[in-house]
Amino acid sequence: MSWALLRALAAGAALVCGVCTGAAEAPQRIVAVGGVVTEIAFALGRGDRLVAVDSTSTFPDAAKALPRVGYMRTLSAEGVLAVDPKLILATDDAGPPSALAQLRSAGVPVVSITAEHSFQAVLAKVHRIGEALDAEGPASEMERQLTVRWRQTTARVAALPDRARVLFLLAHSSNNLLVSGTGTAADAMIRLAGGVNALSGFSGYKPLTAEAAAAAAPDVLLITREGVAQLGTDHIWTQPGLALTPAGRNRRLVSMDALYLLGFGPRLPEAVRDLADQIHRS
Amino acid sequence: MEAVLHGLPAAPPRLPGAAALIGLAVLLLAVVLLATGRGAVAIGPAQIFRIVVHALGLGNRTGFSDQQWAVLVTIRAPRVILAVLTGAGLALAGAVTQGLFRNPLADPSLIGVSSGAAIAAAGAIVVGSAPALHLVAPLRLAVVSCAAFTGGLLAVLLVRRLASREGRTSLPAMLLAGIAITALAEAGIGALSFVSNDEQLRNITFWRLGSLGAASWPLLAIVAPVVILGALRLLRLSASLDAYALGEREAAHVGVDAQRVKTIAIIGSALVVGALVSVTGIIWFVGLLAPHVVRLLCGPGHRLLLPACALLGAILVTLADLAARTLVAPAELPIGMLTAFIGAPAFLMLLRKRRRWSE
Amino acid sequence: MLTGTDITVSVGDRHLLQGISLSVAPGETVALIGENGAGKSTLLSVLCGDRLPSAGSVAINGRPLRSMRPGERARARALLAQEQHDLPGYTALEVVLIGRYAHIACVPSRADRDIAQAALANVDASHFATRLMQTLSGGERARVHLARTLAQLMGADHDVGRYLLLDEPTASLDVAHQHLIMDRVRGFAAEHRIGVVAVLHDFNLAARYVDRLLCLKQGRALALGGPEAVLTEPLLSDAFGMRCTVMSQLPGGRPLVVVLGSGLETV
Numbered sequence: 001m002s003w004a005l006l007r008a009l010a011a012g013a014a015l016v017c018g019v020c021t022g023a024a025e026a027p028q029r030i031v032a033v034g035g036v037v038t039e040i041a042f043a044l045g046r047g048d049r050l051v052a053v054d055s056t057s058t059f060p061d062a063a064k065a066l067p068r069v070g071y072m073r074t075l076s077a078e079g080v081l082a083v084d085p086k087l088i089l090a091t092d093d094a095g096p097p098s099a100l101a102q103l104r105s106a107g108v109p110v111v112s113i114t115a116e117h118s119f120q121a122v123l124a125k126v127h128r129i130g131e132a133l134d135a136e137g138p139a140s141e142m143e144r145q146l147t148v149r150w151r152q153t154t155a156r157v158a159a160l161p162d163r164a165r166v167l168f169l170l171a172h173s174s175n176n177l178l179v180s181g182t183g184t185a186a187d188a189m190i191r192l193a194g195g196v197n198a199l200s201g202f203s204g205y206k207p208l209t210a211e212a213a214a215a216a217a218p219d220v221l222l223i224t225r226e227g228v229a230q231l232g233t234d235h236i237w238t239q240p241g242l243a244l245t246p247a248g249r250n251r252r253l254v255s256m257d258a259l260y261l262l263g264f265g266p267r268l269p270e271a272v273r274d275l276a277d278q279i280h281r282s
Numbered sequence: 283m284e285a286v287l288h289g290l291p292a293a294p295p296r297l298p299g300a301a302a303l304i305g306l307a308v309l310l311l312a313v314v315l316l317a318t319g320r321g322a323v324a325i326g327p328a329q330i331f332r333i334v335v336h337a338l339g340l341g342n343r344t345g346f347s348d349q350q351w352a353v354l355v356t357i358r359a360p361r362v363i364l365a366v367l368t369g370a371g372l373a374l375a376g377a378v379t380q381g382l383f384r385n386p387l388a389d390p391s392l393i394g395v396s397s398g399a400a401i402a403a404a405g406a407i408v409v410g411s412a413p414a415l416h417l418v419a420p421l422r423l424a425v426v427s428c429a430a431f432t433g434g435l436l437a438v439l440l441v442r443r444l445a446s447r448e449g450r451t452s453l454p455a456m457l458l459a460g461i462a463i464t465a466l467a468e469a470g471i472g473a474l475s476f477v478s479n480d481e482q483l484r485n486i487t488f489w490r491l492g493s494l495g496a497a498s499w500p501l502l503a504i505v506a507p508v509v510i511l512g513a514l515r516l517l518r519l520s521a522s523l524d525a526y527a528l529g530e531r532e533a534a535h536v537g538v539d540a541q542r543v544k545t546i547a548i549i550g551s552a553l554v555v556g557a558l559v560s561v562t563g564i565i566w567f568v569g570l571l572a573p574h575v576v577r578l579l580c581g582p583g584h585r586l587l588l589p590a591c592a593l594l595g596a597i598l599v600t601l602a603d604l605a606a607r608t609l610v611a612p613a614e615l616p617i618g619m620l621t622a623f624i625g626a627p628a629f630l631m632l633l634r635k636r637r638r639w640s641e
Numbered sequence: 642m643l644t645g646t647d648i649t650v651s652v653g654d655r656h657l658l659q660g661i662s663l664s665v666a667p668g669e670t671v672a673l674i675g676e677n678g679a680g681k682s683t684l685l686s687v688l689c690g691d692r693l694p695s696a697g698s699v700a701i702n703g704r705p706l707r708s709m710r711p712g713e714r715a716r717a718r719a720l721l722a723q724e725q726h727d728l729p730g731y732t733a734l735e736v737v738l739i740g741r742y743a744h745i746a747c748v749p750s751r752a753d754r755d756i757a758q759a760a761l762a763n764v765d766a767s768h769f770a771t772r773l774m775q776t777l778s779g780g781e782r783a784r785v786h787l788a789r790t791l792a793q794l795m796g797a798d799h800d801v802g803r804y805l806l807l808d809e810p811t812a813s814l815d816v817a818h819q820h821l822i823m824d825r826v827r828g829f830a831a832e833h834r835i836g837v838v839a840v841l842h843d844f845n846l847a848a849r850y851v852d853r854l855l856c857l858k859q860g861r862a863l864a865l866g867g868p869e870a871v872l873t874e875p876l877l878s879d880a881f882g883m884r885c886t887v888m889s890q891l892p893g894g895r896p897l898v899v900v901l902g903s904g905l906e907t908v
Contacts, residue, residue, distance in 0.1 A: 076495065076607065076611075076612050077495075078321050078322045078607065079322045079611055079612025079614075080612070081349060081357070096496070098423065098495055098496035098498065101498065102356055102498060105356040105498065107348075108352070202479075203479070204481065205480035206479065206480075521745060524739050525742050527731065528726060528736075528739060531691070531722070535691075536719075536739060536740060536742045536743065536789075537712045537715025537743030537793075538711060538742065539710070539711045581730055581731070581732075581735075582729070582730035582731055583731070583735060585748065
């Protein structure tokens with residue numbers, strides 16, 4: 001018997017075994033918590049295994065058709081259990097912790113997906129979700145392609161001539177605008193896109209004050225598309241202090257879809273490139 | 283004071299004591315069954331029975347699904363038990379505080395326990411999420427609860443200390459001190475809210491609105507003994523609280539050890555309320571409403587009032603929690619908000635009715 | 642015996658009571674009389690244990706009052722204060738039962754209820770025993786509280802000395818009930834061998850129903866003795882600043898004071 005035939009037989013056996021064990025292990029009835037988790041699950045071809053998602057899962061369109069279990073930070077254990085899940089994939093910042101603990105006590109495994117804001121984190125998310133959904137093959141392929149596209153994006157960003165000062169606005173409610181300091185997803189995106197966060201003295205989100213905005217003197221305002229829809233561009237420009245900034249004088253406002261901009265998912269290379277293009281457009 | 287009210291019947295239209303207690307107990311059982319069966323996952327009474335039987339090791343695992351088992355045993359059962367304990371504890375502490383201060387508007391929050399717990403919890407939320415501490419989420423929750431319990435107790439001890447001189451505590455001074463400490467705590471919470479970031483602020487607000495969502499068996503193992511022992515001790519104050527209706531001085535003439543009764547009532551209430559608040563956050567109105575309703579139905583005698591309050595409080599909170607988790611399923615309403623929404627107008631209605639009998 | 646020895650109460654440099662001594666035997670009725678501010682209520686509060694005297698001591702049945710625990714004290718003496726809080730929602734019977742606090746272990750027994758009913762009967766209040774307190778008149782409420790103090794002391798061994806302290810028990814009563822109550826109190830004292838000390842404004846009422854009177858003026862004891870001995874014209878005009886005449890040798894053997902006018906105008 002030739003080595004070629006043996007190798008072919010071994011490969012065939014492995015394939016058959018892989019299919020068999022894969023079919024036995026492939027988890028069904030999955031709940032995904034976190035927009036990026038849902039996005040990756042669908043991208044890996046496992047969207048059909050999801051039975052419910054959280055309210056931040058807005059991409060792809062197929063995800064919008066799935067039943068919702070609530071907002072990812074205020075889950076109700078019983079609400080999640082009602083859909084009879086066998087596995088839960090949740091980002092690290094899903095909560096409250098007591099709900100996740102109750103789900104675990106109820107016998108449903110909860111896989112935690114990192115919520116860090118970096119390209120390495122995106123690779124880790126893809127890897128972990130691929131592992132959990134028995135899609136290691138597609139996951140490795142996706143990681144490879146992501147790395148290629150990322151290199152292209154970073155090269156493009158490095159070639160930018162200047163660095164725009166960007167202020168990110170979070171619309172909590174119409175009379176409660178928050179701005180982002182360091183340590184947030186928005187801050188990370190701004191830096192990755194070759195910009196400078198106009199506010200750097202604090203971490204997290206703080207309420208917008210006129211003086212702080214004027215002192216920050218951003219060239220561009222960054223906000224999510226959902227935020228614009230909630231506030232209206234006119235309302236934004238009438239905020240005290242914003243009108244006095246370079247961004248206000250030139251009416252430079254960039255808005256992008258929330259999950260696309262801040263999700264740190266498989267579309268990160270494109271999102272960074274788009275953001276870099278838009279904030280540096282003069 | 284000449285207050286002969288003509289036209290009122292000679293005997294008060296009260297429910298006889300035994301009937302009231304039995305009626306309330308039966309109602310509580312029915313409400314507990316209802317609450318255990320309703321929710322995002324439906325479980326019928328027969329299935330509840332079979333699950334309980336199996337959990338006790340008596341029956342076998344048939345007649346219910348795994349999902350129902352998981353939901354009932356790990357989520358609903360501890361939650362309903364917590365609701366019963368919370369309602370009973372808050373109502374009992376409310377009735378005891380009202381009896382001690384001879385004021386139907388008194389509430390354990392007047393002696394500072396709620397605000398003390400609130401500011402301690404807010405502080406723990408802000409400090410506990412500091413990155414330097416590297417506290418993992420479940421530990422953070424435990425820290426907040428411990429802080430809330432300690433804060434509530436310390437606030438009450440401080441209020442009592444401020445109102446005491448030479449070993450004798452003055453109740454009017456306690457009320458004033460309690461109001462002052464509450465105001466101070468609220469200012470502190472305001473300051474903490476101001477310096478906190480978005481996530482901390484959200485946690486603080488969430489905590490203050492009250493929720494039974496964190497109920498679990500390990501939690502109950504810690505909270506239940508404190509609440510039950512505290513409640514049992516408070517129940518034994520019935521005779522002394524009736525004597526207190528005469529006024530503190532007359533109560534002493536009749537044989538009440540005033541200082542001892544005050545200590546037990548205040549510390550006991552603080553322990554019960556503190557333990558509950560540390561786990562559930564602030565739940566309004568139960569301590570005010572339940573005693574009022576019971577007084578209307580059964581009269582002011584504390585031997586009946588205290589146990590009846592405990593039962594009625596348990597019923598109210600269990601129903602409120604049921605509404606909180608089913609009205610906007612799969613999301614949950616904060617229960618403190620619900621009890622305030624329903625409790626406030628109900629309380630006003632009761633006030634109108636009450637004036638006919640007492641003034 | 643209820644024994645007050647050399648009782649002095651000073652507030653700053655004001656003497657509310659100075660060197661008052663009084664012994665009350667079981668079954669005896671003593672009245673405290675004097676004008677406003679003479680120290681009657683102060684003395685009563687010291688005898689009751691509410692107030693610690695600056696000097697002197699009080700003993701009940703040989704035990705210093707100070708050393709008695711609240712429950713023990715409540716079984717030895719009962720006080721009817723001048724003012725009472727409203728007790729909305731409680732029935733008269735329930736209020737009287739509160740008086741049994743020091744005797745009740747957990748729940749009122751059959752005996753406690755019987756005692757409460759008897760106490761109400763004693764003050765002619767049985768017919769409104771189940772009425773709510775806020776539906777009663779001032780006088781009716783006063784009688785309920787008196788019944789409460791009676792109930793507090795009833796039911797014990799007659800050998801154990803018990804003492805009833807009353808601060809103006811007839812203040813809000815109509816005339817008929819004033820006499821009825823004083824008569825009942827006197828009978829109660831004799832039957833149960835309970836010593837009574839009552840602050841009374843009306844010295845004629847006192848003369849009629851008590852064994853001895855203690856007359857106070859500005860914190861000092863002017864006289865202590867039977868009605869005939871204490872109620873004399875010179876003493877009364879000194880104590881009360883009034884002009885009066887005392888009629889004695891009346892049916893019943895008790896003196897009657899007839900007030901002629903105020904003694905204050907005369908220079």
